[in-house]
Amino acid sequence: MGTLEFTLIVWLGGLLAGFLGALTGLGGGVIIVPLLALVLGVDIHYAIGAALVSVIATSSGAAAAYVKEGYSNLRVGMFLEIATTLGALLGAVLVLYLRAPTIAIIFGVVLIYSAYASLTQTHHEVKEQSPDRIATWLRMDSSYPTPHGFEPYHVRGVPLGFALMFVAGVLSGLLGIGSGAVKVLAMDKAMKLPFKVSTTTSNFMIGVTAAAGAGIYLSRGYIDPGLAMPVMLGVLGGSLIGAKILVEAKVRVLRMVFSAVIAFLAIQMIYSGITGRL
Amino acid sequence: MTMSESTLQRTDQRIHELMGALLRTGVVLAASLVFAGGVLYLARHRVPVTNYHVFQGEPAEYRTISGIFHQALALRGQGLIQLGLLVLIATPIARVAFSVFAFLYERDWTYVVVTLIVLGLLFYSLLGSHT
Numbered sequence: 347m348g349t350l351e352f353t354l355i356v357w358l359g360g361l362l363a364g365f366l367g368a369l370t371g372l373g374g375g376v377i378i379v380p381l382l383a384l385v386l387g388v389d390i391h392y393a394i395g396a397a398l399v400s401v402i403a404t405s406s407g408a409a410a411a412y413v414k415e416g417y418s419n420l421r422v423g424m425f426l427e428i429a430t431t432l433g434a435l436l437g438a439v440l441v442l443y444l445r446a447p448t449i450a451i452i453f454g455v456v457l458i459y460s461a462y463a464s465l466t467q468t469h470h471e472v473k474e475q476s477p478d479r480i481a482t483w484l485r486m487d488s489s490y491p492t493p494h495g496f497e498p499y500h501v502r503g504v505p506l507g508f509a510l511m512f513v514a515g516v517l518s519g520l521l522g523i524g525s526g527a528v529k530v531l532a533m534d535k536a537m538k539l540p541f542k543v544s545t546t547t548s549n550f551m552i553g554v555t556a557a558a559g560a561g562i563y564l565s566r567g568y569i570d571p572g573l574a575m576p577v578m579l580g581v582l583g584g585s586l587i588g589a590k591i592l593v594e595a596k597v598r599v600l601r602m603v604f605s606a607v608i609a610f611l612a613i614q615m616i617y618s619g620i621t622g623r624l
Numbered sequence: 625m626t627m628s629e630s631t632l633q634r635t636d637q638r639i640h641e642l643m644g645a646l647l648r649t650g651v652v653l654a655a656s657l658v659f660a661g662g663v664l665y666l667a668r669h670r671v672p673v674t675n676y677h678v679f680q681g682e683p684a685e686y687r688t689i690s691g692i693f694h695q696a697l698a699l700r701g702q703g704l705i706q707l708g709l710l711v712l713i714a715t716p717i718a719r720v721a722f723s724v725f726a727f728l729y730e731r732d733w734t735y736v737v738v739t740l741i742v743l744g745l746l747f748y749s750l751l752g753s754h755t
Contacts, residue, residue, distance in 0.1 A: 349669045353662070389679040399709050403651055406715050410647035416637055424723060424739050431745040438749075446679075484734065553647075553716035554742065560713045561749030564706075565688065567681030570674050571705035575662040578709070582655060 353576045360580020364404060368588025370604045372460050374581035375401040375523035379453060380611040383624060388573065390446045390624055394522030395568030398560050400581035401524045405552035407582060417546040422486050422501060426511045427554050433515020434558035440520050450619030453521050457612035460527040461605040475538060480504040490543050499540055507537040519559035524552040639726045643719055650715030654708045661704025668701060717746045
């Protein structure tokens, strides 16, 4: 295959991955890796390297759009970034010791969980909560804009949230993904942040987590310019289109359809890993 | 809400706006460099330089910061792409560095320390030798 054909195919794949990633809320990283590895036969290490840089692009792009609205909690985000960056460094080192089939199987399992989590996501309303000692000491309690003005909220479960964030970081560094699903789980379920605050803060953090892994990937030679170029430009473009459509589309139906597609990709990854085709 | 809390809210808001501008600039600059590098790369190579089926790792000139700058200044397509990706990786790092000043401005020493730890980890990742 010539350079131009290969680049165009990968770019289109990135566009599709970014588009689906934005619509499902999973991010483009979890979709581009199986596309590259299963469809184009790209070695999973190259695929992960290219995916991780595209994760930084979409997350920073989206964060730039969201930070203005004042939903994200800077203190919660920064404190938890200690956990995610440490985890990402560990994950990026682990890649060196794991064989491609093992990575593919872990990837498939995380993909299935992410698709499941995105389907069962509920926009629960926070009820009145009592203040938490650690969160108070860390000055995490804040307020966010609602139709009835700024609504104050208390943050809870800091240790559990921190531990889950470490796991999210390891997965991000290991698989080249944003781990948005685990991040939202930590902030939504463990720390009881309001839904809008947890999703935007998570988006804010994904770029920093991915940057921690990407630095190591770059110096290890996992990031190939010829592959990362169409992946990054494609995923970024696709996610911008997806974000525009998201405003009007029937999200529920779309999520069902695409989660099925993603579950299929996940099973393919696990199967290829077990049979050693990757 | 006390007076100091509402001042804090407003400062937070301004910090958020500046951060948004910083992130946007970084992504646009990175994407432009990657695109320009991509055009040069496609113009010069008829077959992909790398065999993607077998992982071998990049040569040193596309792995180290000095190597990347060298290749980009020589207007090599791959060098420009890597430089764009380096700008992209630096964008969230710049955001964290900016947060240090924001927390210093608010005299929030706990978070100055928290942010410096995150920044240190990021610098270790990007500048440390991991081979």
